[in-house]
Amino acid sequence: MTDANYAVAGIGNAIVDVVAHAEDDFIQKHGLEKGGMMLIDADQADQLYDEMGSSIESSGGSAANTMACLSSYGGSGLFVGKVRDDQLGRIFRHDMKGIGIDFHTPAAEEGPSTARCLVLVTPDAERTMNTYLGACIGLTPDDVKADEIAGAQVTYLEGYLWDPPQAKEAFLKASKIAHDNGRQVALSLSDRFCVDRHRDEFLDLVENHVDILFANEDEIKGLYNVDTFDDAFQHIRGHLQVAALTRGGKGSVVVTPEETHIVDAEAISRVVDTTGAGDAFAGGFLHGYTRGKDMSTCARLGGLAAAEVISHFGARPETPLSQIARENGLD
């Protein structure tokens, strides 16, 4: 194993978020899954966009948000994902550069436009997400470059990648390259609906391809079809090199074959928007992990990133996480 060029290579859906306020009856009228992430097609996206209120646009995507946190801590990263060569695709690419993450995947020159997530924020501050995958469905194994993956300590995948048809092959290719080069592979289960859509494949991944698993309580219970966190915890023990399980205000539990750590959540004064908490945790955790920190320090770095991200609107950090790490004696 040679020196790594990147701490983490993240593979994910390249998405621009389109965020608007909406009343509860708007959610109901359109039959949306409140608080969830639903996939919509181009016509549904056009219709929903047409009817929703004025909005704010910013780059998003689960793994891309994770990379933003890693980079904000000072970690080096690569992102692999597919945009179209349109204005939103250019915005996404610009913002990856702006946060200091390498992103070389060529834009699609034809086919669907850059992916958009239409996010509706109801008065209770919950977010209902409706994703049009657009150009993301064009991500193929060809977009995974052996030298780039071989040069990353960890290759990280968002579970949402199981939605576009060919992206999973890209991930399996990346996973093989990583392991052949003595690197590690991490997976985030993304959300409960995503677990429901792809349970069998995710179980196979966890058994056979993944070294580091990120999941929240809902997702890990969904994966094993059990009712309590403790039941899920008994299933996961011993199966993976690392399972980092987040529990919202209850903090996180990190499980390795040898040990279990229970780390409290960071105290924060006000939760504004929980979107991206899991992505941020993964970014902070992986930053510590790729710097050789112990498990409880990794979990604390994850928790600090999540605390920053949920204290304001938007899923990417506003305060440099490197500064927060310093203030907490974790640099």
Added chain:
Amino acid sequence: MTDANYAVAGIGNAIVDVVAHAEDDFIQKHGLEKGGMMLIDADQADQLYDEMGSSIESSGGSAANTMACLSSYGGSGLFVGKVRDDQLGRIFRHDMKGIGIDFHTPAAEEGPSTARCLVLVTPDAERTMNTYLGACIGLTPDDVKADEIAGAQVTYLEGYLWDPPQAKEAFLKASKIAHDNGRQVALSLSDRFCVDRHRDEFLDLVENHVDILFANEDEIKGLYNVDTFDDAFQHIRGHLQVAALTRGGKGSVVVTPEETHIVDAEAISRVVDTTGAGDAFAGGFLHGYTRGKDMSTCARLGGLAAAEVISHFGARPETPLSQIARENGLD
């Protein structure tokens, strides 16, 4: 004069704001006018965008922001401006609809892309704006529809429209239609740099075409090339049906041929971002004016809108202004 279809028809540059944080040395290195609005060409826009950090996109434009405030108070409005038929143009159009303002101007099908304002926010919360006018230069008199303008109580123009070459002709056409139909014409001087670029033409406008003038202290001093607010005030008296002069924390002064009103600024706990204060004042003022309110009530509605807009990032209101009017006994 028949009943009006619209309280206000606003004519302005149709711009999408691209907002990023930047350090002072970035502003200096790129030779930007800190705190001002500078016009840049396509190449400069591409280069600056390439070098600035990750950003947030939202619909902007001076007159469009004014219309957003008018509509938020419950006023009916029309916007006239030119976008390209691209993704940013679609975003701009969507957001006009989302705030309840009619916008029928056809998008350009060729030529430059939709206008962008690259906004750099320095750590002192000042905003440095760099505008690529793009498709705005395609606004022509043909885009001004006689029936629409004839049906608006007030036709409102942003001074920035004097920058694109043909837009001023569109405004002069609109001004004539308005007056021929017994309607009124309002102008905002936009900013000090804009006044410097177009002083002679603005003086002619104020003398011969405009019934209602909006200007801040800097702009009105610039227009008359004088050093004190009182000197400018002496110049403006008697020249216009209404001059609404804003003075930041000192409130506003409204001058008519018969009377002068001095209205204090609204108390606000924290100024976050002063961008759009003038636009918001004009929107609130015109809402009161077109409902037949007295001058000091108009100025208070303007002041409340400005106070809302400067209490958060972004130049359009987040809290419905109709609600703020009710809370202040002004509905």
